[in-house]
Amino acid sequence: MSRGGNAVTQREWSIQELARAAGVTSRTLRHYGDVGVLPPTRTGANGMRFYDRDALVQLQRILLLRELGLGLPAIREVMAGQADTAEALRTHLELLELEQRQLGRRIEAVRTTIRKTEAGEELMAEEVFDGFDHTQYRDEVIERWGRDAYDSSDRWWREMTDEQRRDWMAVAARLGADWTAAAQAGLDPAGERGLELARRHVEWLGSIPGTPGYGQAEPDRGYVLGLAEMYVADERFAANYGGTAGAEFVRAALRALLA
DSSP: OEETTEEOOOOOEEHHHHHHHHTOOHHHHHHHHHTTSSOOSEEOTTSOEEEOHHHHHHHHHHHHHHHTTOOHHHHHHHHHHOOOHHHHHHHHHHHHHHHHHHHHHHHHHHHHHHHHHHHTOOOOHHHHTTTOOTTTTHHHHHHHHOHHHHHHHHHHHHTSOHHHHHHHHHHHHHHHHHHHHHHHTTOOTTSHHHHHHHHHHHHHHTTSTTSTTTTOSSOOHHHHHHHHHHHHHOHHHHGGGTSHHHHHHHHHHHHHHHO
């Protein structure tokens, strides 16, 4: 490429430079190339691998998808199915901004707890658990499944230690992220990955005391499918799966599992 008669050389990064900038190892980058998700832009005479600007953007997408829990075969499928890189990154950005907002609320909750504890002030539960509110769907639960269902799950939650709550929320967050990634990848909800997530989801629901199917070998089909409809109909639920499209993916996968 030339401009005004002068050649314009595109910047390249060696495999060591790229590994250092991205916080990964050269071995990881070679593996990404070997499995076809990040081939080098060119290989020098001495076998050194070099990467251009497009490869940098592609690696960013790969690292984002890895954080969402996707394996390399699924990532390869995503990369092949999303030719519009900018649009794909916008989707990633929306998810990251949602996580940022949730994390910001939790950070402020912890700051409030520290400040009030050090000052000897009374703590308000609403402040302490802002961003961790498990009661936001209280009315829906009571209306659909009764007061006993809500009271049982509420008692179970309140009897947890802080560490147990954090662990449980981490499982829920990972499940939501995995659903979001699968939906963004355009995978088949009735395929292997969709059904795997559906089984995890049913197992997760069945672990909550007070829910229909708790402690039983088989899930309560009506309960699970009813929730799936709520995920799509209510944007508060849908946000856990990246929006309405993600919620529709969850619903389709759960329907396929319980068909």
